[in-house]
Amino acid sequence: MAFGVGRAIKKMLKPQQPLQFDYAGDNIAVRKKNLSFMSDKDFAFAWGKAVEGNRPAWGGRTKDVRWRAHTAVWAAKHGLTLEGDFVECGVFLGLLSLTICHSLKFEQIPRNFYLFDTFDGIPDDGRDATKKQNRAYFDCFEYAKKNFSPFPNVRLIQGALPGTLPEAPVEKIAYLSVDLNHAKYEKEVITELWDRLSRSAIVLIDDYAFQSNEEQYEMWNEFAASKGTSVLTMPTGSGILIKP
């Protein structure tokens, strides 16, 4: 008893983490907003693991996309209230999905997380823009496998989408992240997976509202409208689409 009281007093006297209100990164800046999510112990740990796992990429300097990662963790947590597995199309070394896995301690969750990627860049479509984007990617399958090795329920599916979708026995999806940086491939993927999404599941669209990604923007707006809904633009440039 005395020990418990002592511990409680010590805890009260421990200096609190200073609250964070300002943030600038990922081409956005905010002031005077409560950004406690950034110092949340589980999130900060998970983000640190994701950055560590991404060291071989981006010239060793991972962009501070914590707001996007926070959005992904939030959408995945919402997925835990629904029936189904988690799916990400476009993984690379797993900045978003590693943050989710470490935040949620995914190895303890009785679901699968299917990660689809060539793990070697966007399939050639003859376009210069694709060739240019592919300069950022490299054969990263072994790194990706190592990053996700603490999570036996995470399954990496290597190959060009949408052709690899039948390789995963996904009947219901509770969380879907689409990050292929390519309008045509993203459309093929969402068209195939839409009916398997649980009602109210979130589709996180990483490159929805970026300058120079207007093709993706139009595609997702048309797709959402065809389902009687629309996409929420996030200040990060990501889009949030909810399955009605």
Ligand SMILES: C[S@@+](CC[C@H](N)C(=O)[O-])C[C@H]1O[C@@H](n2cnc3c(N)ncnc32)[C@H](O)[C@@H]1O
């Ligand atoms: C921007 S990266 C994904 C980043 C990742 N979401 C993260 O959190 O770090 C885009 C990825 O999409 C993959 N990709 C693009 N088109 C693809 C396709 N048709 N089939 C499989 N993978 C594809 C590329 O190989 C690349 O790794």
